[in-house]
Amino acid sequence: MLSNLKPQAPDKILMLMEEFRADTRQGKVDLGVGVYKDPQGVTPVMRAVKAAEQRIWEAQTTKAYTGLAGTPEYRNAMARMVLKDVPADRLASVATVGGTGAIRQALELARMANPDLTVHVSDPTWPNHLSIMKFMGLPFVQYRYFDNDTRGVDFDGMKADIAKATKGDIVLLHGCCHNPTGANLTTDQWREVIAMLEKSGAVPLIDLAYQGFGDGLDADAEATRLVAASLPEVLIAASCSKNFGIYRERTGILMTLAENTGARDMAQGSMTFLNRQTYSFPPDHGARIVSTILDDDALRADWQSELEDVRNTMLGLRDQLASELRDLSGSDRFDFVARHRGMFSRLGATPEQVQKVKDDSAIYMVGDSRLNIAGLNRDSVPVLARAIIDAGI
Numbered sequence: 001m002l003s004n005l006k007p008q009a010p011d012k013i014l015m016l017m018e019e020f021r022a023d024t025r026q027g028k029v030d031l032g033v034g035v036y037k038d039p040q041g042v043t044p045v046m047r048a049v050k051a052a053e054q055r056i057w058e059a060q061t062t063k064a065y066t067g068l069a070g071t072p073e074y075r076n077a078m079a080r081m082v083l084k085d086v087p088a089d090r091l092a093s094v095a096t097v098g099g100t101g102a103i104r105q106a107l108e109l110a111r112m113a114n115p116d117l118t119v120h121v122s123d124p125t126w127p128n129h130l131s132i133m134k135f136m137g138l139p140f141v142q143y144r145y146f147d148n149d150t151r152g153v154d155f156d157g158m159k160a161d162i163a164k165a166t167k168g169d170i171v172l173l174h175g176c177c178h179n180p181t182g183a184n185l186t187t188d189q190w191r192e193v194i195a196m197l198e199k200s201g202a203v204p205l206i207d208l209a210y211q212g213f214g215d216g217l218d219a220d221a222e223a224t225r226l227v228a229a230s231l232p233e234v235l236i237a238a239s240c241s242k243n244f245g246i247y248r249e250r251t252g253i254l255m256t257l258a259e260n261t262g263a264r265d266m267a268q269g270s271m272t273f274l275n276r277q278t279y280s281f282p283p284d285h286g287a288r289i290v291s292t293i294l295d296d297d298a299l300r301a302d303w304q305s306e307l308e309d310v311r312n313t314m315l316g317l318r319d320q321l322a323s324e325l326r327d328l329s330g331s332d333r334f335d336f337v338a339r340h341r342g343m344f345s346r347l348g349a350t351p352e353q354v355q356k357v358k359d360d361s362a363i364y365m366v367g368d369s370r371l372n373i374a375g376l377n378r379d380s381v382p383v384l385a386r387a388i389i390d391a392g393i
Contacts, residue, residue: 177342
């Protein structure tokens with residue numbers, strides 16, 4: 001039986017990680033994998049996370065199962081963080097295995113509700129979005145999003161494409177810090193998208209993987225809150241990997257907002273059923289860390305302070321890179337780097353130019369020229385800037 005299996009295409013980002021590890025050159029720089037690193041190149045455990053784990057270790061008396069949907073403490077704390085004003089009569093939620101698990105469960109739920117749906121997803125998007133949908137056999141189309149000339153949002157193209165979505169379709173949107181481009185919609189543009197979804201009856205699925213990494217914890221949730229307050233049905237997949245730095249704990253949540261309590265109860269039952277069929281009980285340790293922090297004023301304040309340090313570090317690196325490139329190029333064509341938000345920016349370079357940067361300077365970025373700003377430090381920024389100019393980007 002097993003000999004009948006077919007080889008699967010390797011993940012390009014994971015392949016890039018392996019290539020980086022094998023490179024023996026001094027001063028090599030990894031801008032590929034989407035993990036935050038401090039100026040010393042370390043992905044640290046946040047202070048509040050360590051403190052919360054200590055409390056959990058001291059107080060926990062059992063490792064018994066929690067619930068198929070996860071603990072109410074975690075689900076309620078996450079709903080308050082993401083939505084602020086929680087519409088309890090409309091909200092259903094389940095803990096998931098990371099943000100990726102939330103995306104997968106959201107798509108499974110949507111297919112249960114509408115077997116004939118089409119998913120509309122930005123071009124480009126996080127590659128795993130497409131991989132998951134292809135594996136599930138879900139029909140999808142990509143809407144225009146990134147303007148390779150301006151390195152901003154092609155909003156006219158986006159509107160023209162999502163206008164084709166019909167009632168019961170899913171439109172997958174990045175809540176903030178668009179991956180892989182770093183280019184975000186403005187509030188006014190979000191309002192236009194909401195009006196289009198309201199007219200078509202398509203349902204938004206918001207991927208909120210980087211809340212707190214862009215303009216601040218509340219500012220990054222502003223678009224999601226606006227959508228939730230404006231439309232009768234919304235799916236939200238949120239991750240705690242980045243903003244709490246608990247990547248390996250695989251902590252995520254799927255939230256749905258329904259039109260009424262009957263639909264909410266139906267959604268809650270269906271999501272709990274999907275958890276049971278997929279992995280039964282969701283992991284608890286990361287969720288307990290998150291709820292411990294969010295439900296304690298002192299821990300939350302310390303966590304938000306450190307999260308702000310992380311965010312401001314990335315903004316500083318963006319400003320430094322844009323400034324270096326302005327000086328080297330004698331133009332402002334790279335100023336988009338400072339305008340982008342989150343961990344990533346897309347340079348708009350060709351695969352050949354990306355390869356030249358890697359070959360000549362040992363700087364690794366994804367082939368579509370997505371670079372992880374958090375993989376830089378003050379010393380490596382000038383090296384990257386020079387490599388970008390020398391590659392003719």
